[in-house]
Amino acid sequence: MGDSPRDVVRAACAEFGEDVVIDWCVGFLSGEVSGEEAYGAALPKLVAITGVSNPGGWKLPVDPVNYYWVRVWAARVFLYVWRDDLVDVLLKAAGDPAWRVQEHVAKITAQRELGQLVDALLPLLDHELPRVRAAAVRAVGAAGEYEHAEAIRPLTDDPDQTVRAAVERALERLETRLDRPLR
Numbered sequence: 001m002g003d004s005p006r007d008v009v010r011a012a013c014a015e016f017g018e019d020v021v022i023d024w025c026v027g028f029l030s031g032e033v034s035g036e037e038a039y040g041a042a043l044p045k046l047v048a049i050t051g052v053s054n055p056g057g058w059k060l061p062v063d064p065v066n067y068y069w070v071r072v073w074a075a076r077v078f079l080y081v082w083r084d085d086l087v088d089v090l091l092k093a094a095g096d097p098a099w100r101v102q103e104h105v106a107k108i109t110a111q112r113e114l115g116q117l118v119d120a121l122l123p124l125l126d127h128e129l130p131r132v133r134a135a136a137v138r139a140v141g142a143a144g145e146y147e148h149a150e151a152i153r154p155l156t157d158d159p160d161q162t163v164r165a166a167v168e169r170a171l172e173r174l175e176t177r178l179d180r181p182l183r
Contacts (some may be wrong), residue, residue, distance in 0.1 A: 002112060005077075005079075006079075007113070009049065009077050009081060010080070012048040012049055013034070014133070015048070016048065017103070018083075019181070021049065021081065022078075022083050022086070023084070024045040024049065025049060025075075025077045027042075027043075027074075028070050028074035029071050029093050030073055030087055030102075031071070033070075035064060039062045039070075046082035047109040048059075050073050068100070071101045072098065075090075075093060075101055075104035075105060076104055078104075079107060079108055087117065090109070090148075091109060091116075091117060092112070094106075094117060094120035094121055094124075095120070097118050097131055099127065101129060102121075102127070102132055102135075103132050106121050106132070106138065107135055108143035109121060109143050110139040114143050115144050115145065117139075118144045118148055121136045121139050121140070121142075122148075125155060126156045130159075130160035130162055133163045134162050134166040137152050137166040140152050140170055140174070141170025141173040142173060142177075144170075144174060146180065146182065148176055149171060151170070152167050152170055156168070
């Protein structure tokens with residue numbers, strides 16, 4: 001078992017500088033650095049942010065179907081380091097075709113209480129995967145406004161218990177954060 005993602009990111013930032021690591025991850029997440037490049041010329045950067053010599057553990061050449069993982073790992077870094085200009089990158093990433101990237105954007109939104117991302121995450125409330133719906137609900141609870149309560153309220157009847165529990169907590173959190181009743 002290797003170091004935790006947090007430890008890996010801290011080590012990368014200590015070695016290369018926080019802004020450099022963030023810039024790498026912006027390149028990966030935005031697609032400016034393609035998956036092919038990530039496993040080619042940019043592999044040392046990918047190794048630095050994942051902490052493993054063969055990120056993903058796939059045989060080379062890496063099947064392009066797995067390239068989305070590069071964006072997932074880049075997004076994960078923003079749970080541990082932050083810069084205010086990342087909001088624009090995350091706004092675009094909220095619509096990423098890979099659900100794991102979308103889920104990470106929701107997690108970052110919740111963790112950092114990024115209200116400016118909430119509207120971009122509302123489509124995830126209808127996602128087929130319960131874990132993505134739950135992450136979007138948590139983001140609304142952590143960073144949403146009064147009017148966002150209506151967007152998550154229908155999920156009180158979600159077929160998945162995790163989502164229903166997330167809605168209950170999110171509504172309570174909104175009420176507390178906004179210091180006003182939601183009903």
